[in-house]
Amino acid sequence: MLRVGLVDCDSSHCVEFARRLNQAGVDREQFVDGARVEAVWCGESMMAPERIPGFRAELQQLEIPFVAEPSDLIGKVDVALVLSLCGAAHLERARPFLEAGLPTFVDKPFACSVADAETIAKLAAEHDALCFSSSGMRFSQDVLDFQSSPNWGDLHGVITYGPAKRAEKNPGLFHYGIHCVELLFELLGPDCESVSAISNEGAEVVTGRWADGRLGTVRGARTGSTAYGFTAFCEHGVASGPVSTRFAYRNLLRAIVRSIETGTSPVPLESSLAVVRFIAAALESERLGGVPVAIADLT
Numbered sequence: 001m002l003r004v005g006l007v008d009c010d011s012s013h014c015v016e017f018a019r020r021l022n023q024a025g026v027d028r029e030q031f032v033d034g035a036r037v038e039a040v041w042c043g044e045s046m047m048a049p050e051r052i053p054g055f056r057a058e059l060q061q062l063e064i065p066f067v068a069e070p071s072d073l074i075g076k077v078d079v080a081l082v083l084s085l086c087g088a089a090h091l092e093r094a095r096p097f098l099e100a101g102l103p104t105f106v107d108k109p110f111a112c113s114v115a116d117a118e119t120i121a122k123l124a125a126e127h128d129a130l131c132f133s134s135s136g137m138r139f140s141q142d143v144l145d146f147q148s149s150p151n152w153g154d155l156h157g158v159i160t161y162g163p164a165k166r167a168e169k170n171p172g173l174f175h176y177g178i179h180c181v182e183l184l185f186e187l188l189g190p191d192c193e194s195v196s197a198i199s200n201e202g203a204e205v206v207t208g209r210w211a212d213g214r215l216g217t218v219r220g221a222r223t224g225s226t227a228y229g230f231t232a233f234c235e236h237g238v239a240s241g242p243v244s245t246r247f248a249y250r251n252l253l254r255a256i257v258r259s260i261e262t263g264t265s266p267v268p269l270e271s272s273l274a275v276v277r278f279i280a281a282a283l284e285s286e287r288l289g290g291v292p293v294a295i296a297d298l299t
Contacts, residue, residue, distance in 0.1 A: 002035035002260055005077035007070055007093050008084040009055045010045035013107060016249050017081060022062055032253040034261070037062075038077055041070045043093075046086040047169050071096055079103040079260050086169050087112035091120055094131070098123040103130040103260050108182060109174040109279075110272040114298055117276040121269045132265035133272040135182035136248030137162075137228065139255055143186060146232065146239055153235030157215045160184045162228040162243075164204055164220020172283045173206065177220040181275050183230060183243065184208075186267075188216045190274035195281035196292040206282040209292075 004021055006014050018037045019025040042056050056066075067073055070093065073080060080097040082090055087109035097104045098120070110133035111117035124131035137143070146152070164177035173181050185192075191211040198205055202223035208216050231240040255266040274295075281293040 002079060002257060003038040003077045004035050005073035005080045006037055006040040006059075006064075007073070007080055007082045007097075008043040008045070008089070009040065009059065010043070010048045010051045011083050011085040011107065012055070013083045013249075014040070014055050015058045017083070017253060018059055018062055018064060020250055020253055022064070024062055030247075030250050032250060032257065034257045035079070035253075037064050039065050039067050039073055041067050041073060043070070043084070045084070046089050047167065048085055051085075073097075074100050074102060077102075079105065079256070081105045081107070081256070083107045087174055088116070088169060091116040094120055095123060098127050098129045098131060101127045101129045105256050106131065106133040106272075108133060108135040108178045109170060109276070111276055112170060112174050114273075114277055114280050117273050121273060124269065130259060130263060130265060131269060132259065132267045133269075134252060134255075134267045135179045136245065136252040137179045137183045137243060138186040138267065139248055139251035140183075140228075140243045140245065141247045141251065142241065142243045143183065143230075144251065147187075152232070152237060152239055155187065155214075155232055155234055157217075157233045158184055158187045158230060159217045159219065160187075160228075160230045161219040161221065163222070163226035165222055165226075172286070173204070173218065173220060173279045177204070177218065178275075178279070179228065180218045180220055181206075181278060183228075184216045184218055185271050185275050185278070187230065187232060188214060190268070190271045192216070192274055192278050192295060194292045194294045195278055195285055196290055197282040197285040198290045199286055204282075204286070206278075206285075208278055208281075 192208040228243040
């Protein structure tokens with residue numbers, strides 16, 4: 001049984017993950033075997049400190065012990081899950097665990113700057129620590145079913161859509177829009193070369209050109225329906241439909257457990273780095289009025 005440590009409690013993920021791993025407070029179909037939350041550091045919050053007491057109380061009901069410092073988790077757990085709401089906190093939250101060589105999952109957004117994302121990846125490589133980041137949307141059952149189907153043939157392009165509410169400290173698509181971006185990269189891969197973006201108060205549309213010429217687009221909505229979904233333009237048809245969140249957390253956690261057991265990440269760090277670069281390029285394109293921004297030009 002893998003021992004899991006949770007880091008930061010300003011996101012609902014701390015409770016949702018703990019319930020599934022400790023098999024309490026959710027339906028049996030949501031249970032995740034092979035790991036259990038053994039300790040939590042509640043931490044501080046750069047974005048929503050008022051949420052911590054409520055989530056802490058819910059974790060207390062699960063009878064999970066708390067530690068005073070994040071370093072107290074080292075030696076007590078086999079894997080750390082960094083769940084801070086703000087991506088700008090993730091580098092310093094993940095650092096002690098990566099430096100200790102401990103497998104570390106970093107919740108979305110992986111980081112809010114290219115520099116932070118590259119530093120996390122460098123730390124993982126230097127200390128031979130398994131590290132990956134992902135939105136649960138990569139593991140939605142609808143996405144898994146599409147990827148496992150042999151009927152569609154080659155994938156020529158994708159449009160993803162969903163909510164894109166903004167937050168000051170998770171700028172642009174780093175906040176809710178991160179889910180749509182992660183879904184796009186799960187389907188098209190990491191090799192995006194340039195990005196253009198337009199937006200208004202109600203929505204934003206961001207299109208990337210991949211190295212092989214394929215185009216991928218995110219439509220993030222802030223008004224009207226903000227359901228998740230994708231349209232995939234394939235050799236043998238167009239696959240289109242909603243993406244359900246029902247089993248996203250469960251499937252993500254199962255992937256985390258498998259990654260520790262096998263030593264192989266289900267989401268390569270290059271994909272997470274590419275997501276951060278895509279969003280950073282989209283912010284720059286938006287600032288420039290929609291002019292395409294080359295990923296290679298980002299600093």
